[in-house]
Amino acid sequence: MTDLIKQTARQLSDLLRAGDVSAHEVAVAHLDRIAAVDERVHAFLHVDREYTLARADQVDAKRASGAAMGVLAGVPLALKDVLAMKGQPTTCGSRMLEHWRPPYNATVVERLHAADVVILGKTNMDEFAMGSSTEFSAYGPTHNPWDLDRIPGGSGGGSAASLAAFEAPLAIGTDTGGSIRQPAAVTGTVGVKPTYGAVSRYGLVALASSLDQAGPCARTVEDTALLHMAIAGYDPKDSTSINQPVADMVAAAQRRDLRGMRIGLVKELSGQGFQAGVRQRFEEAVALYTSLGADVVEVSCPSFDYALAAYYLILPSEASSNLAKFDGMRYGLRSGDDGEHSVEQVMGLTRAAGFGPEVIRRIMIGTYALSSGYYDAYYGSAQKVRTLIQRDFNAAFTTCDVLISPTAPTTAFKIGEKLDDPLAMYLNDIATIPVNLAGNCGMSLPIGLAPEDGLPVGLQIIAPINGDDRLYQAGGALEAALHAQWGHHILEEAPAL
Amino acid sequence: MSKTALLMDFDQALERFDPVLGLEVHVELSTNTKMFCSCSTTFGGEPNTQVCPVCLGLPGALPVVNEKGVEAAIRIGLALNCEIAEWCRFSRKNYFYPDMPKNFQTSQYDEPIAFNGYLDVAVPTDEGVMPFRVLIERAHMEEDTGKALHQGGATGRIHGADYSLLDYNRAGIPLIEIVTKPIVGAGRYAPEVAKAYVAALRELVKSLDVSDVRMDQGSLRCDVNLSLRPTPQDRFGTRTETKNVNSLRSVERAVRYEVQRQAVILTDGGKIIQETRHWHEDTGLTTAGRVKEEAEDYRYFPEPDLVPIAPSREWVEQLRASLPENPALRRARLQAEWGITDHDMASVVNAEALDLVEATIAAGADQAAARKWWLGELSRIANERGLGLEELAITPAHLARIEALIADGALNDKLARSVIEGVLAGEGEVDAVIAGRGLALVSDDGPLLAAIDAALQAQPDVAEKIAAGKLAAAGAVVGAVMKATRGQADAAKVRRLLFERLGVSE
């Protein structure tokens, strides 16, 4: 029998539809894989085997009844632990929410249920999505399946690692500054940050409301497109949701035609200071694009130089307010409630006990940046930079259909290597952050291994607002050409777990 | 520290200082649903039964603006002669408090929906009514907080309580905060101006039908800012903010109290502390709340979970065109139409009978008669039954019909009271009650003349007295006729017929 865990979502879909396998069998194969390897990878925080099998059985029963089934019906998925799922743990990687079970579902979860996707469990992440390595999870780091001593990226390291470890064919991530794309890059998987507002944020525990966006992750561009279609679309519960029809991402992924597409190389993200192997693979990808018939041109986005600084004012500012609700009064951790402490003291003790160091660091930065007398200089200036970055993108997209850059400056680094150097950690997201600030969309897909360390390198494709289908067109064509070159998927080269 | 502050005599305080007022009024809107979710806003529900992930601020939940709340805000803004923003946003006001689910209040900061307005009020003074224009700084939208109930301990306050319970039913109910510009020039009438303003605002908002404006239930709440300065030419002094001023009378008393309290401190060379003070209805005192050692820093920033509000000019103009008549102007118009005195008009307003009297007149009744019934008989009955006038089962149309029958001589006042009784008892429409109760006046001359003759025979001396010019003696015959007809005769008519019978002219 086919090794079910090695199948793409599309392949599983075909097998399920043909009746060659049941959703139950597919779920069991993945649950067994998780049981076998996750002790070493630690991609998951919670797996509820019984719940998952019951869901799979429901899907099988529905199919047996002759009901019309969606394309992803019965396909398993790993859900980032930042999305509320009714009755299931939703910790956000924090002690603060260790025992919290939401009484409601995120819209993304509702849509996955409606598509009969079988959710395997909740994946590890940096606490409240603050980090680029998943080391800031309160429940211990996730290990990169390519090298267990290395980080899987962050904050969505658990989702990316679950794909690379063949624990799940699909995963949901969230991306505030690169938390889908950078993990995809360092694990040899595909991830898309959709246009801001394309996927509902209802039930996504907010880090920075104006930057957060949930998105699809998978091992192939087409699978990512299938998942994108399942979760995208207008949601009246999210005021920032885009009320427009969703373009056909799957068709775009299958188009495999780049003739006439104008691809811009962003001068400011061209790889100066990036790892040599990252630059090398990126330059090869550029050459491949040219050979596929695309017009590759260089564009300049000068304001990108200020993106990181602006981001680290806007994000902590919004986060300091979004995370204020965690005070032990209504749900989650409560500390110091011993009859000796006042309400204010209990709030303070709860927050000191429940938040890890990176969260506290950002809350303090944000509180400072918003305080009166500093607002204009910090938050106000950062918003101006944001406008300039949007203008740079707008200008670039008048001459280009998509822009490309390396996704991250380096391949996966060692666990612990940058833990004491926040600035070095923040630099991981230098190429991905401008996209969040401007609200447009981006994809990361694997383009090879860096010669010096044999670790995956990701290429970032950026498209304008509501141009998400262009990501899939440019990504699908490049992936097909690379697979033709390699003769296999890049994950075939990963060491066996 | 003693709670009773030294007070200076009010008139003496006003000789030395010029008061500057500022009033912040919170109006709780009576929309069916909360400002950012679809939970009910009904008052008095079991704790935490009108909540959802959004108004509980559960992780991941997101707000969606209630269009009806925006509409009410614009209507209030227009009624207060404000400009309506073409584009504005909500902001987050960040501070930690357990009755606030998110530890920030979604409010508006530097971009209010309505700004730069005014409200003209009539201030009663010793020298008569003084017109006064209160300038409005802004009216903005925000959400209410929950309520903390402190359990155990003696005071019901947070200090000394054993534990506290939190009720979030109120959290997220839409509020409009209306802020005046500094009110200067009120002088010794500052307390009356404050009261008249809140009363006029309450009446205005009530006329818009967007809030219950019940101060006792907290659907209209007032904070009083007050400072003193030596003369109107000086800069504003340090102000205090008195919260929890929850009746019209208290607004007046709180202003008076703060003037007297601050005057002592300033006269003694002391400094006013910028602080929040709490008004105590029972004692008529204010006590210091938390001292603002430095100006509280709410770290406002635009609410990123909501999109900006840009009311179209067409919509605003539609709302403006559909505003009801300003209640003060309406009062003045009706008073002139009816030709009644200030005092009589005040009686109608105080009886909360303005709408009913107006409708009764519109239905054809005379203004004096309409006022007489609503302020007399019907107010008495409503009072007895503990009901509002509008809750009585009788309409202006009923009264107009009764009045028409009186004018035709088919009813007298006594019979009319019986008709009213019947209508209130659910015996049907006016004519049905008259028929059912047999209340019509005897209008044929025959039976009346027979009753007159019978009375004259029974009292032979009366005819002589009348013939001798003692017309007052007629009362005895009229009384007897009324008795004989069980009151269903028109006394004036009986009197006329009697004199005709005797050939006497009045």
Ligand SMILES: [Zn+2]
């Ligand atoms: Zn609610």
